[in-house]
Amino acid sequence: MKIYPEEIIDLRSDTVTLPTEEMLEAIRHAELGDDVFREDPTVNRLERLAAEKMGKEAALLVTSGTQANLISLMSNTKRGELVILEAESHIYWYEAGGVSMIAGLLPWPIESYSGAPSPQKVEEAIRPQNIHFPNPALICLENTHNRHGGTILRPDQIKAIKEVAKAHGLKLYLDGARIFNAAVALRIDVKEITRQVDNLMFCLSKSLCCPVGSLLVGTFEFIERARKFRKVLGGGMRQAGIIAAPGIVALETMIERLEEDHNNAKHLAQGISKLEGIRIDLKSVQTNIVCFDISGLGISDDMFLLKLKKQGILALTIGKSRIRMTTHKGIEKNHIEEAISAIESVKNDSM
Ligand SMILES: Cc1ncc(COP(=O)(O)O)c(C=O)c1O
Numbered sequence: 001m002k003i004y005p006e007e008i009i010d011l012r013s014d015t016v017t018l019p020t021e022e023m024l025e026a027i028r029h030a031e032l033g034d035d036v037f038r039e040d041p042t043v044n045r046l047e048r049l050a051a052e053k054m055g056k057e058a059a060l061l062v063t064s065g066t067q068a069n070l071i072s073l074m075s076n077t078k079r080g081e082l083v084i085l086e087a088e089s090h091i092y093w094y095e096a097g098g099v100s101m102i103a104g105l106l107p108w109p110i111e112s113y114s115g116a117p118s119p120q121k122v123e124e125a126i127r128p129q130n131i132h133f134p135n136p137a138l139i140c141l142e143n144t145h146n147r148h149g150g151t152i153l154r155p156d157q158i159k160a161i162k163e164v165a166k167a168h169g170l171k172l173y174l175d176g177a178r179i180f181n182a183a184v185a186l187r188i189d190v191k192e193i194t195r196q197v198d199n200l201m202f203c204l205s206k207s208l209c210c211p212v213g214s215l216l217v218g219t220f221e222f223i224e225r226a227r228k229f230r231k232v233l234g235g236g237m238r239q240a241g242i243i244a245a246p247g248i249v250a251l252e253t254m255i256e257r258l259e260e261d262h263n264n265a266k267h268l269a270q271g272i273s274k275l276e277g278i279r280i281d282l283k284s285v286q287t288n289i290v291c292f293d294i295s296g297l298g299i300s301d302d303m304f305l306l307k308l309k310k311q312g313i314l315a316l317t318i319g320k321s322r323i324r325m326t327t328h329k330g331i332e333k334n335h336i337e338e339a340i341s342a343i344e345s346v347k348n349d350s351m
Helices: 021-029 041-054 065-076 090-094 119-125 155-167 179-186 220-232 241-253 258-273 301-310 333-350
Strands: 058-062 082-086 106-110 136-142 171-175 199-203 214-218 289-293 316-319 322-326
Touching (some): 021 241, 041 058, 041 199, 041 214, 041 241, 058 220, 058 241, 065 090, 065 136, 065 171, 065 214, 065 220, 082 090, 090 106, 090 136, 106 119, 136 155, 155 171, 179 199, 179 258, 214 220, 258 289, 258 322, 258 333, 301 316, 301 333
Parallel strands (some): 082 106, 082 136, 136 171, 171 199
Antiparallel strands (some): 199 214, 289 322, 316 322
16 A cells, blocks of 8 residues: 655755766766875865865865764864854754764854854853863854754854954854855855855755765864864775765856755745745745744644655654755755645645
8 A cells, every 4th residue: 555655755855865967977987096095086186176165275075064063173172172153053953962972072052043143142152261161162153054944144244253253262163064055045156155264064965966975174284183083083984086076076066056946945935935824934045945833733743744745745843843844956846836735735634
């Protein structure tokens, strides 16, 4: 007996994207070597390309966004220090506490409206030198911001925090898992964002459609420290050119198309906003993530998701009555129409 339709429209995450034909070809023909010996020419090429694109000295390929964040925390601090981060940030919410368990840091969360903490609040969190307080070492930002619904931090907002960081001798790090979504939506060169931070990471494995991989980017010195910590964490890879090859294709060909995902997300958000019982803040839909509140429907998140799934639509819950949908390559306008109709029928069914 078939319960679910065969055609699934998967809006859970942009991580479900599959490599393109060109990426698979690039993997097939990649020149390989042992990357722990720094002898994989394809990895070396990707790292040079990433550093150039971000306007930094060097880059390092790592296995995942979570590993990139952890290595950056370790490379920017010493154990026992304090790291200031946004209260809804991925590092704080979704990385299994690695910030404390492995990096040995005290995370100090700051609340914000849309992912951009105010410079004043950041400054207040930097307490004076005192025997009772851990030394503050690092400020982390996230762009685009996942839990706030793909919201963007503009370069001027980051710059204001950079000035606070500089005044107090702290480092500024950016979790730029989806930094190209921000740059494309703002129609600016990504360097306008990256020049505001000391170092950052971005993911190949999300909207850019690669199967694996993230890149850390920063100074030569930072990347050398990071390379050592990557080894400590068991992330030193051998013929990693098979991961790097699609990464090069991604950086060369997959960035401009993100605008389609953003347009589809806006279309989805507008469709949803017309449905009674659902609340959505259209201002928060700035890139490829759409978050909305279903408390007016009188059903649980699990029931909502199950009813959608029966109609072939997959989504995620990110908190009580809060649903998240993400657009990505492979999701076309007709899929968005289908998703809106499915949500409408779940709503009609529930109210
Ligand atoms: C903002 C942000 N940072 C980090 C990560 C972690 O990436 P990964 O799933 O590759 O570990 C994610 C994943 O969704 C993310 O959204």
